Amino acid sequence: MNAISLEQVASHPEYVSIAGLAGIRLDLRYASADNFVGRDLYGAAAPALLHRQAAEQLARAAQWLGRQRPGYRLRVFDALRPGRVQRVLWDIVKDTPQRIYVADPARGSIHSFGMAVDLSVEDDAGRELDMGAGFDDFTELAQPQREEAMLAAGRLSAAQLANRRLLREAMEGAGFRGIPTEWWHFEAADKAWIRETMRLVE
Numbered sequence: 078m079n080a081i082s083l084e085q086v087a088s089h090p091e092y093v094s095i096a097g098l099a100g101i102r103l104d105l106r107y108a109s110a111d112n113f114v115g116r117d118l119y120g121a122a123a124p125a126l127l128h129r130q131a132a133e134q135l136a137r138a139a140q141w142l143g144r145q146r147p148g149y150r151l152r153v154f155d156a157l158r159p160g161r162v163q164r165v166l167w168d169i170v171k172d173t174p175q176r177i178y179v180a181d182p183a184r185g186s187i188h189s190f191g192m193a194v195d196l197s198v199e200d201d202a203g204r205e206l207d208m209g210a211g212f213d214d215f216t217e218l219a220q221p222q223r224e225e226a227m228l229a230a231g232r233l234s235a236a237q238l239a240n241r242r243l244l245r246e247a248m249e250g251a252g253f254r255g256i257p258t259e260w261w262h263f264e265a266a267d268k269a270w271i272r273e274t275m276r277l278v279e
């Protein structure tokens with residue numbers, strides 16, 4: 078696997094900051110203690126970065142959302158996650174049931190290629206829409222593959238499901254793909270293609 082350091086990425090034209098993108102608000106949870114680990118994993122060098130391809134798709138998703146719902150924005154929880162941070166997450170969950178939610182760093186998280194983003198939607202008053210489960214809620218309630226069952230069981234409301242569908246429509250319309258286990262996670266291209274052709278950021 079090809080690798081590139083986070084320090085090299087900062088000045089590499091293939092990687093761009095998403096900090097100033099229209100329609101995007103950053104709420105980088107791993108750059109604060111507000112995450113399932115309970116501590117800041119990024120420190121001062123919080124990388125609000127994506128591969129250029131993913132950043133362009135994200136900008137299109139935000140534009141679409143703003144046209145559908147004026148004033149609404151995408152709220153980004155995590156974007157490029159260097160391999161070094163992925164290893165910290167993996168060490169915490171590898172012997173727990175939560176391991177299904179965290180990619181083994183030996184294979185590389187799609188986040189570490191700058192091609193995945195974790196996000197939600199916020200309304201024109203800056204309030205996050207109710208998705209029925211929070212970011213990094215490692216339960217079946219967070220799983221798109223369980224949504225219909227959760228709805229039937231009364232654990233997810235029709236309004237919560239509609240909010241998730243709004244996010245998916247915005248992201249899929251811009252070329253992202255969701256995954257079956259996390260409503261907040263989207264990838265900018267096919268996983269296997271990314272792992273074969275792109276560089277992993279260490």
Ligand SMILES: [Zn+2]
Pocket residue numbers: 188193194195261262263
């Ligand atoms: Zn993710």
